Amino acid sequence: MDTSHGAAARTAPLSEEELDRIDAYWRAANYLTVGQIYLLDNPLLREPLRAEHIKPRLLGHWGTSPGLSLIYAHLNRCITARGLDMIYVTGPGHGGPAIVANTWLEGTYPELYPSVGHSEDGMRRLFRQFSFPGGIPSHVAAEVPGSIHEGGELGYALSHAYGAAFDNPDLTVACVVGDGEAETGPLAGSWLSNVFLNPVSDGTVLPILHLNGYKIANPTMFARISDEDRVSFFRGVGYEPFMVEGDDPAEVHQSLAATFDACFDRIAEVRADARRRANGAPVRPRWPMVILRTPKGWTGPSEVDGLPVEGTWRAHQVPLAGVRDNPEHLAMLEAWMRSYRPEELFDATGKPVEGLLGLPPRGEARMSANPHANGGLLLRDLVLPDYREYGVAVEGHGRTTAEATRALGAWLRDVIAANPDRFRLFGPDEVESNRLDAAFETTDRQWEAEILPTDAHQAPHGRVMEVLSEHLCEGWLEGYLLTGRHGLFTSYEAFIHIVDAMFNQHAKWLDASRAIPWRRPIASLNYLLSSHVWRQDHNGFSHQDPGFIDHVMNKKPDIVRVYLPPDANTLLSTMDHCLRSRQYVNVVVAGKQPSLQYTSMDEAVRHCERGLGIWEWASTDEGRSPDVVLACAGDVPTLEVLAAADILRKALPDLRVRVVNVVDLMRLQPDTEHPHGLGDRQFDTVFTTDRPVLFAFHGYPTLIHRLTYRRTNHDNIHVRGYKEEGTTTTPFDMVMLNDLDRFRLVMDVVDRVPGLGPNAAGLRQQMVDARHAAREHTRTHGEDQPEVAQWSWPG
Secondary structure: OOHHHHHHHHOOOOOHHHHHHHHHHHHHHHHHHHHHHHEOOOOOOOOOOOHHHEOOOOOOOOOOHHHHHHHHHHHHHHHHHHOOEEEEEEOOOOOHHHHHHHHHHOOHHHHHOOOOOOOHHHHHHHHHHEOOOOOEOOOOOOOOOOOOOOOOOOOOHHHHHHHHHOOOOOEEEEEEEEOOHHHOHHHHHHHHHHHHOOOOOOOEEEEEEEEOOEOOOOEOHHHHOOHHHHHHHHHHOOEEEEEEEOOOHHHHHHHHHHHHHHHHHHHHHHHHHHHHOOOOOOOOOOEEEEEEEOOOOOOOOOEEOOEEOOOOHHHOOOOOOOOOOOHHHHHHHHHHHHOOOHHHHEOOOOOEOHHHHOOOOOHHHOOOOOHHHOHHHOOOOOOOOOHHHHOOOOOOOOOEEEEHHHHHHHHHHHHHHHOOOOEEEEEOOOOOOOOOHHHHHOOOEEOOOOOOOOOOOEEOOOOEEEOOOHHHHHHHHHHHHHOOOEEEEEEEOHHHHHHHHHHHHHHHHHHHHHOOOOOOOOEOEEEEEEOOHHHOOOOOHHHOOOOHHHHHHOOOOOOEEEEOOOOHHHHHHHHHHHHHOEOOEEEEEOOOOEEEEOOOHHHHHHHHHHOEEEOHHHOOOOOOOOOEEEEEEOHHHHHHHHHHHHHHHHHOOOOOEEEEEEOEHHHHOEOOOOOOOEOHHHHHHHHOOOOOEEEEEOOOHHHHHHHHOOOOOHHHEEEEOOOOOOOOOOHHHHHHHOOOOHHHHHHHHHHHOOOOHHHHHHHHHHHHHHHHHHHHHHHHHOOOOHHHHOOOOOO
């Protein structure tokens, strides 16, 4: 530990009056925290505690809470003294009662929830509602003002904090990282987010590693390594660590106040120096961070039933169990709560005394009232160029070849240029790979570390955020969205699974916040999944997985949308819609390889508006009831369906074939299940009530059955899709391995259309032979047959 840091911590910047006030505020927050975990009634302890005052189920996390409130109180002092614009990200979000306590003390909670006011009855409601049926969750959830981070699942606090700071030059994000959370992979990777933070155009992140020594039942790694190793680690990832530790409240208050003063002085120096260097060579600054070491469950019971509690893992959740049934524990709880001297903290009505009300800042300066933590308040629409001007000129359906994502890249280039302060492109080192490299015509990759002459498009003012961590990309984007901006996350389809749990948390946050009147809608979380399952023939089986769609479809229909545009023009229309949307998770799957284009721009717009539709140009039913419906969703399945329809048109000219393409997967659901769903009558009109429907699907076949199981004709819907057959092979061999190929689809038609089999036995045999020949060709030549690879819709 640097001696300068120790010296800063030993100074005493607080006057006796300030020390008393900040300690009283901390005691009040601790009192309110304990009350939320334990009490149903008697909030001010006007009478001795009795069993009926205690909740029947004791839920919550005490161990981290005193540290969270200590930090909160001291940051309030800094905000007031320095005029800071600050939000508070709580990594140990399970310390929910502490954050609720602080938001109640500084008045934001009563403003948003008037029934939980600054009164005895309000305090009773505050206690009763916590982790109680009909109340609020035990974690720092969307219901808590000032929060942008749920924290129930650990690992994402620091990436959220950095995402919030990007393009917010006046914002400070104080981010508490628990020492248990610090062991997670996503958090471990997040420390180097400082490589991407521009000290001129971005805000400040102040990481605060709270070492209380234990997780649920085990010691934490960062608490058990030496001070020298711990400081070396954080210096190695680019920080200037300041250490505060102790168990004497007065000493810790003074040390933490001095340390925060030193940190914010250092931040001001970093930013001033960066502004002086703004036009010179970039110099990566060394930002301050705090390592705060205090006992777990500090100020709680030191020993229970002969076992140590304070400063041990036993303080993690509820230190005193069975309070209703154990008179000794009940007496200990009362002594614990009275140790905070509530009679000094709250007046006769239950309102915090004036001394406490004077500590927090006022209005929007309060961390719980900061509009950045309710990003919809600050959200501005994107300036979007007309996507129609970026479309591919299609000369005949299925005859023009183009790369869909390359066309999208040109549009995104101009989206970035038109929105230099509110849109960023996030991805794990794949912008060029996914054919979006037109973005580099107007911007670079954000980068604050060393830049070599051999590097390409690295600069300290880039709008493209590339790092080989899907966790960081997701966390940054979520933080960016939650504070009122817009973005797009591009990824290989197979590896977006890495953020399954992060998507879960964000989707749940969106769902919960929809029911909270004061939460304003934010921009949607948009995924573009390219390099998908059907064109990972070169990378092989490990890169072949379309299952993220299934995962997303488990969420509530008010939140999720899945789109499978078959070509460039439908992709452009879809993405324009997604970037304009609010409060959704949009998943768009689109290939990057050269492929056939099927729709003119006008046709693409209409097709996307419908979500699914009959492609009359590819059908032979001539508006009458078809003999068979060939349905498809996804670019490669669409290609195979059209090639199959071409074979059938030539071999069986009297067969009435209807081709249906699905862009919006939600259209397959009934309108009673999803806002985009089709009513049963509309669905039956398109897919019939009694004819075979052969559905070629991008993903796992069972998903289509899940979406359509209530439909009249479900028993006649037969789905081909990915069935976990893959390897390093050719594109057509890949579809053959999964029985999604055109020849297999024609065989299905012969097998499924009543009466057709005996009259088309020769055609079926030809298809069997064609599959065999195609397989032999790949094994002999290492590429697909020219007639397969170069097929296009006949003119």
